[in-house]
Amino acid sequence: QKEVEQNSGPLSVPEGAIASLNCTYSDRVSQSFFWYRQYSGKSPELIMSIYSNGDKEDGRFTAQLNKASQYVSLLIRDSQPSDSATYLCAVNGYGQNFVFGPGTRLSVLP
Amino acid sequence: NAGVMQNPRHLVRRRGQEARLRCSPMKGHSHVYWYRQLPEEGLKFMVYLQKENIIDESGMPKERFSAEFPKEGPSILRIQQVVRGDSAAYFCASSSGTSGTAGQETQYFGPGTRLLVL
Numbered sequence: 416q417k418e419v420e421q422n423s424g425p426l427s428v429p430e431g432a433i434a435s436l437n438c439t440y441s442d443r444v445s446q447s448f449f450w451y452r453q454y455s456g457k458s459p460e461l462i463m464s465i466y467s468n469g470d471k472e473d474g475r476f477t478a479q480l481n482k483a484s485q486y487v488s489l490l491i492r493d494s495q496p497s498d499s500a501t502y503l504c505a506v507n508g509y510g511q512n513f514v515f516g517p518g519t520r521l522s523v524l525p
Numbered sequence: 526n527a528g529v530m531q532n533p534r535h536l537v538r539r540r541g542q543e544a545r546l547r548c549s550p551m552k553g554h555s556h557v558y559w560y561r562q563l564p565e566e567g568l569k570f571m572v573y574l575q576k577e578n579i580i581d582e583s584g585m586p587k588e589r590f591s592a593e594f595p596k597e598g599p600s601i602l603r604i605q606q607v608v609r610g611d612s613a614a615y616f617c618a619s620s621s622g623t624s625g626t627a628g629q630e631t632q633y634f635g636p637g638t639r640l641l642v643l
Contacts, residue, residue: 449631458616458634459568503568505632512558512581513632517567 417442419506421516429524434491436519438504441485448480448487449505453518459503463489494523527552529619529635530599537641544604544611546638550619556580557600558618558632559592568616574600575622607642614639 418441428434436450447466451459465471465478465487477490487506491498504516530549538544550557559571570584574594585592589607594600604611618632 447630451634458637461631461633464631507630512570512573512583513568514570515560515568 417445417506417514419504419514419516421502421504421519423517424520425522426519427522427524428494430494430496432494432523434494434498434521434523436489436491436502436504436521438487438489438506438516439485440487440504440506440514442506442514443482443485445482445485445506447507448478449507449513450476450478450487450489451503451505451515453501453503455500462502491521494521496523496525499523529554529617529633531615531617531635531638533638534636535639535641537643538607539643540608541606544607544640544642546602546604546615546617546640547599548602548617548619548635549599550617551633554619554621554633556620556622556630557594558620559600559602560616560618562614562616562637564613571602604640607640609642612640612642 420439449464450462453459463478465480471478475492479488499522501518501520503518505513529551557574560568562568572585572592573581589605591603614637616637617635620630620632
């Protein structure tokens with residue numbers, strides 16, 4: 416049974432701070448990793464994908480992957496109130512089926 | 526708009542009725558996935574389809590639920606004899622199916638169908 420775990424939160428950070436979101440997964444053969452953002456009542460929207468160990472940066476977002484530790488994280492720099500949402504970690508193996516974590520609710524306080 | 530389209534956006538059914546949810550993938554995409562999200566819960570995979578083929582239905586309930594993706598037209602998720610526990614948001618996602626590396630397909634989500642069973 417493939418599992419993806421995230422702290423449900425809420426994670427509260429002040430505006431301008433760095434928000435750190437974490438995700439662990441159980442399937443060692445997982446190949447690709449995705450972070451989605453979901454606002455309340457809306458559909459998930461892709462933020463980043465990462466496939467190799469290390470860091471990947473895109474604007475204020477940095478994804479970090481450590482396959483040995485089966486750990487992937489998302490850092491949001493200069494957090495804004497508009498970043499307040501639920502962040503979903505998704506993991507994919509050789510097949511096409513994503514396994515989603517339960518999501519972490521982020522609240523950025525003005 | 527070439528994004529993933531779903532309709533209806535909201536659907537109300539009484540217990541025992543049938544619900545049909547439609548999904549048109551993003552232009553150029555041939556792979557469709559259905560997910561269910563219960564209130565305050567995460568996304569649960571239901572089924573993965575390509576044109577005229579069900580690739581993986583491991584997340585589908587054994588009874589009352591079925592899905593298809595015909596050669597022409599949208600993918601349809603069908604729920605027969607709905608019960609209150611079927612009330613949820615149902616999301617469709619699509620991918621291109623052209624990634625050269627297995628497992629690196631990115632899925633793009635539609636706006637979802639909110640099903641309410643009275």
